[in-house]
Amino acid sequence: MQQATQKRELPERMSWARAMIFAIGFFLLAAILVGQIPGYIYNAMTASSLVEFERGTFSLGLICLACFAVIMVIEFLFDPKPVISPVLLAGVGAIVTIVGLAVTVGVSVTGYQSFPSEKTSLLPVLGGRFLWFQANAIDLIAVGLVILFVGLATVFYSVLAMGEKRNPDRRDLGTTPAIRIMLIVSSLLLIFFVYSYNYNPFPASIQPVVLNIVLGISVFLALGAFALRLHYLMRxxxxxxxxxxxxxxxxxxxxTGALLLVFWLVAYPLLALLHPLPVLGSYLTNCTRATVIPGSCSFSQDAGYIIDAVITSSFFGAMLAAIWAWKSNRNMVVVGSVVITAVIALTALVMHTSASALPTAMMLCAAILIVATVWSMSARREFAVVGESNLGCLGMWLVMGTCLFVYLSAFAFFSMANFAAEETPPNIPNPINTAGATDAFVMFALFAVLGAIQFFFLARNRYRV
Structure with a gap:
């Protein structure tokens, strides 16, 4: 009995390989939540026009609410048994999917991708095109993609719930062949895109279509692999x-989604309210034309700093709360982390739907979904016995080398992404920004291979933390 008690009191040990996957996942979350999103909000708020801020907050708010809707579908179907008939939800999901597909295809074919247009004049207020909204304030492609995502997720989880009604097995099946196939094919398609994106193997007339199809399949498979793995992880x-x-x-x-939609809704009225105030007006707003208020206005840098500090502090506090809850609510931290990672991936897609930005948006979406899937795979029995090898000198070099190569390859990968509105060039040259240079691709390929080799030996030697 004493030996059993002592065994239970031993600290939980995780292999270095799994610990590194967890570290990569949390590092990605920290970089996006604490660095990228606050920086994006600041740039959009303080730009010369609020169009990007309006479109960004609207799309980001929609995807947050859409992911909440999918979570509610999961709750209705699996907590602990279906509250709503899976057949009924599957039918509703099919209808929503058709609507989302129709909206996405319709606005893409007609070219009417934003609302209101420059020619719209519908109940104008404060100089807006529709109410107080300026032209292009609503991204209709993002609306279609969000509806399509909710419909597909509802159908997917409804089908899984139907299967569970016939089969009482509630085990975590781990990485099933279906997950492996979807993950491998998605990764290979992503690699194919990255190569084609840099070396243009197809004629210029068909390359954009081919690459968009390849990336679309990659995103779809990565999302399917993640959704299925999340289902097994939680079961x-x-x-x-x-x-x-x-x-x-x-x-x-x-x-978060509700707050973003509120910001999207009141941005222009708020500018019109703040601008004439004696002190706050000049402190919080910038207007280029005194006769076009709030159409020519944006928020000042000081206002951007305030919002940036609030957002950064909120996300940083959430990260600290996750660390605090790791011991007592580890399952919640792991599930919440991989879900938020997937939300970030979808956000990269729905916030960049223009023809020039869509390929790299899908590239980032697929890559982050693959990371989230691998993270959820390693989260299965993360404290299982994995060997008793001490780290030693060789192990330390493997850990340091893997971290270095993963960081550098990720640095190169994100340098390949090109969005039309970016204000600074990438840190590593890529063909879009530097007239054909492929340094980012070469660096990514080299360090990804070296990192994979290092990680293979790190996992093979079964080092324990």
């Missing part, structure tokens, strides 16, 4: 994870 521990998943959705995604 044995639903009693411990459903409440946490609901908290992530209701207290995190839903609240």
């Amino acid at each position: 044995p521990v639903r009693k411990n994870t459903m409440a946490g998943l609901y908290a992530v959705g209701a207290l995190g995604l839903a609240q």
Whole structure:
């Protein structure tokens, strides 16, 4: 009995390979939540026009609410048994999917991708085209993609719920062949795109179409692999994870989405209200034309600093809360982290729907979804016995080398992304920004291969933390 007690009191040990995957996932979350999103909001708020801010907050708010809707579908179907008939939800999901597909295809074919247009004049207020909204304030392609995502996710999880009604097995099946196939094919298609993006193997007339199709399939397969792996990850521990998943959705995604939509709704009226105020007006707003208020206005840098500090502090506090909850609510932290990572991936897609930005947006979306899937795979029995080898000198070099190569390859990968509105060039040259240079691709390929070799030996030697 004493030996059993001592065994239970030993600190939990994780292999270095799994610990590194967890570290990469949390590093990605920290970089996006604490660095990228606040920086994007600041740039959009303080730009010469608020069009990007309006489109960004609208799209980001929609995807947050859409992911909350998918979480509610999961709650209705699996907590602990279906509250709503899976057949009924599958039918509703099919209808929503058709609507989303029709909207996406319709606005893409007609070219009417934004609302209101420059020619729209519908109930104009404060100089707006529709109410107080300026032209191009609403991205209709993003609306279609969000509706399509909710419909597909509803159908997917409804089908899984139907299967569980016939089969009482609630084990975590791990990385099933279906997950492996989807993940491998998605990764290969992503590699094919990255190569084609840099070396243009197809005629210029068909290359954009081919690459968009390749990336679309890659995103679809990566999303399917993640959704199925998340289902298996949660299945044995639903009693411990459903409440946490609901908290992530209701207290995190839903609240964030609602706030973003409120900002989108009141941005121009708020500028019109603040501008004439004696002190706050000049401190918080910038207007280029005194006769066009609020159409020519944006927020000042000081206002951007304030909002940036609030957003950064909020996300940083959430990261600290995750560290605090790691011991007592590890399942909630893991599930919440991989879900938020997937939300970030989808955000990269729906916020960059223009023809010039869509390929790299899909590239980032697929890549982040692959990372989220691998993270959820390693989260299965993360404290299982994995060997008793001490790290040693060789192990230390493998850990340091893997971290270095992963960081450098990720640095190169993100340098390949090109969005039309970016204000600074990438750190590593890529063909879009530097007239054909492929340094980013070469660096990515080289360090990705070296990192994979290092990680293979790190995992093979079964070092324990």
